[in-house]
Amino acid sequence: MLTRRALVLLAACGGGGEVAPVKPPEPAIPVAVPITGGVAAPAVTVAGVVSTDQGPPPVVVLLDPQGQRRLAAAASWKDASLGAWTAGPKTAGDMASHETILEATILGRDPKQVVEGFIDDRVGVLDPLKLPEDDPPPPEEDEGDESGGTGTAMALEEGKMGRKPSPPVGPWRGRLDDIGFARAGRYAGVVGEVSNAKLEHVPAVVIANPTTKAAAVVTAVLDLEAMIGVLSEGQLRPLRIQFHRDRDHEREAPKDWLDVELAAMLTIDGKPVDLGAIKPALDDARQKHRLGASASVDLLVGPEADAQKLVDVFVGLDRAGVTLIGLGLVPTLEQRKANLPPVVADGPLNANGDLDKAVIRTYVKRNIPKITYCYEKELLAIPNLQGTVQVQFFITPNGNVASASGAGMNASVASCVASVIKTMTFPKPRGGGGVQVNYPFSFRPEGAFKK
Numbered sequence: 001m002l003t004r005r006a007l008v009l010l011a012a013c014g015g016g017g018e019v020a021p022v023k024p025p026e027p028a029i030p031v032a033v034p035i036t037g038g039v040a041a042p043a044v045t046v047a048g049v050v051s052t053d054q055g056p057p058p059v060v061v062l063l064d065p066q067g068q069r070r071l072a073a074a075a076s077w078k079d080a081s082l083g084a085w086t087a088g089p090k091t092a093g094d095m096a097s098h099e100t101i102l103e104a105t106i107l108g109r110d111p112k113q114v115v116e117g118f119i120d121d122r123v124g125v126l127d128p129l130k131l132p133e134d135d136p137p138p139p140e141e142d143e144g145d146e147s148g149g150t151g152t153a154m155a156l157e158e159g160k161m162g163r164k165p166s167p168p169v170g171p172w173r174g175r176l177d178d179i180g181f182a183r184a185g186r187y188a189g190v191v192g193e194v195s196n197a198k199l200e201h202v203p204a205v206v207i208a209n210p211t212t213k214a215a216a217v218v219t220a221v222l223d224l225e226a227m228i229g230v231l232s233e234g235q236l237r238p239l240r241i242q243f244h245r246d247r248d249h250e251r252e253a254p255k256d257w258l259d260v261e262l263a264a265m266l267t268i269d270g271k272p273v274d275l276g277a278i279k280p281a282l283d284d285a286r287q288k289h290r291l292g293a294s295a296s297v298d299l300l301v302g303p304e305a306d307a308q309k310l311v312d313v314f315v316g317l318d319r320a321g322v323t324l325i326g327l328g329l330v331p332t333l334e335q336r337k338a339n340l341p342p343v344v345a346d347g348p349l350n351a352n353g354d355l356d357k358a359v360i361r362t363y364v365k366r367n368i369p370k371i372t373y374c375y376e377k378e379l380l381a382i383p384n385l386q387g388t389v390q391v392q393f394f395i396t397p398n399g400n401v402a403s404a405s406g407a408g409m410n411a412s413v414a415s416c417v418a419s420v421i422k423t424m425t426f427p428k429p430r431g432g433g434g435v436q437v438n439y440p441f442s443f444r445p446e447g448a449f450k451k
Contacts, residue, residue, distance in 0.1 A: 039072075039083070040209045041231040042311035049318045050230060050237040053199045057238075059101055059111045061226060062087070063208035063307070067216030069097050071118050073111035081235045086115055098223050105203045186257060187335075188298040188326030189222040192241035194318055205229045205238050214262065214301045214310035218329055230311055239314055241325060256295050258285055261330055262313050263302030275312055279320035298326030342379060344372045345442045347388070353435025355395060355426065360437060363426050374416030375443045382410070386444040389414045391421055395435040399426045402434075409443065417441060 039062060044050060057080060060072045072087040074080035092100070096118075104114040206220045207229035220226060225245065227238040261267045266275065269285040282297065297317055301310060317325055346364065351357050379385055387409030394402045404422040406414030421439075429435050 039080070039085070039207060039236065041207050041229055041236060042210045042308040044230045044232045044239075044311060044315055046315050046319065049239060049315050050232045051199060051227070051240045052196050055199055057111070057205055058199070058202050059104060059114050059204045060085075060229065061092070061097060061101075061204050061206045061220055061224065063206060063212045063216055063220065065209045065211045067212055069094070069220065071097060071100070071115050073115040075112075077236055086112055092118065094219070094223060097220075101203050101224055105201075186298070186326075187259070187300055187331050188257070188296070188328040190225060190243040190245060190327050191296055192243040192325040192327060194241050194323050194325065196240050197242070199227070199238070199242070202227055202238075202242060207236065208307040210306065210308040212307045213303065214305040214307055215303055215329060217307050217310055218301045218327055221327060228311065228314070239311070240318070241314065243327060256291065257298050257326060258282070258289065258291055258295060259298050259300060260313075260317075261300045261302065262305045262310065263330060264304040266313060275316045278313075278316040282320055282322070293321070294323065296324040296326045297322045298328065300328050300330045302330040342372065342376055343442075343444050344368060344375060347440035347442060349440070350438040351435055352437075353395070353429055353433055354431040355429040355435045359427060360395075360435075360439075363424060364421070364439065367420055367424060370420045371417050371441060374413050374420065378410055378413050379445060384445065385410060385413075388440055388442045389417055391418055391437075391439045391441065393418070393421050393437050393439070395426050395429065395437065397429060397432050397434055399428045401426070413443065 054077075056076055057074055060074065060080070062070045062072050064070070069092040070087055071092050072085045074085050079085075100114060100118050103109070104111075109117075202225075204224045204226040205228070206217055206224070206226045208217045208220075217228065221228065221243055225243050227242060229236055229238050231237075258269070265272050266278075267273060268278070268281040269288065271281065273281045285291075286293065286295065299313060299317070314325070346361065346368075349357055349360060351360055375385075389406050389408045389410075391404060391406045391414070393404035396402045401422050401424055404418040406416075406418035408414060426435075
């Protein structure tokens with residue numbers, strides 16, 4: 001908030017004495033202004049890849065060629081295409097844009113109101129009179145955040161303003177710095193669902209100049225859970241991909257995504273790929289890694305790509321039938337070293353019965369990703385957890401697992417591994433008898449969760 005200070009002049013002439021406080025004139029507050037001319041955006045020439053929702057656009061974050069953000073609003077997508085915008089007079093810092101849009105989402109502010117209320121990239125001001133009546137106004141002397149925002153967003157997030165917003169405002173998760181994918185080895189920060197569903201609870205749409213670095217677009221999308229705007233048939237529209245923090249990854253196996261990198265060129269599974277060959281390259285990679293068609297394709301973006309190239313790849317993935325697209329930045333070598341997946345090794349097993357040990361091991365190894373996940377989720381809570389789990393199970397004459405139990409290292413991991421084994425089916429043992437198995441698994445972190 002703007003801080004008002006009174007200037008006190010002390011005079012020491014004649015008998016001396018204080019001069020009455022003099023208040024300087026209030027600084028002029030910038031106001032939102034129309035955008036002159038059109039808005040440059042990456043072009044899309046393929047039909048069926050943009051959203052068909054006819055509702056009004058949310059807050060729009062315009063990115064110039066240098067990656068600077070500016071908040072804007074339009075009454076409709078038609079108005080936006082015609083250049084009938086209202087935009088803030090200042091560029092919006094990353095934190096400022098995040099906190100302003102977060103606050104607008106929580107309080108249900110109209111995009112035009114948001115843009116008109118945003119003042120500066122260092123100190124954002126929203127009219128306290130427009131807060132809900134049972135929320136107290138922000139303190140008079142709150143100076144806000146150096147990088148922007150009102151302070152109200154932080155108070156609302158932390159429950160300091162007394163009242164919880166109602167109704168719920170959608171899937172907002174906060175800044176990527178605070179919340180993102182938690183599993184080792186994964187670098188995407190949001191997942192995008194490809195559909196023509198109605199644009200509900202979309203905090204913002206990012207529209208970048210085609211020459212803007214793709215990394216700046218990705219950073220804005222990660223920050224704001226925003227959609228990406230494009231120019232299609234002369235009209236501004238968002239791509240039909242709604243990004244949000246992952247919701248279901250904690251219930252899935254840890255190896256259920258495929259990395260695609262866009263830097264100087266597009267690579268899938270480490271091989272250069274032309275835009276027209278995305279589908280066969282994805283099919284080959286899925287088959288190689290035993291991934292289903294529903295597995296997420298994570299697009300990781302490097303510093304060499306621009307916004308137009310980024311959009312071209314999104315269109316290519318959409319046309320290839322991808323329904324889940326993760327999005328993140330290409331990790332540095334240091335990040336890759338720090339994010340190595342945990343190590344899970346199976347030890348020498350003992351089997352009492354007529355089923356070859358090599359066969360048992362082969363079938364168990366097919367489930368190593370699920371067993372790894374049993375360990376990985378516990379590492380989130382216990383970073384230095386390591387040791388060996390002994391699993392005992394009985395294979396029936398039909399090949400099913402009648403019973404399984406685990407012990408050692410950590411009760412949760414042992415129980416989870418035993419549950420994975422319990423769901424397995426093995427070949428029928430020869431001779432019609434059952435097989436009793438004792439199978440050890442060793443677990444240790446490999447940099448992913450070390451402090």
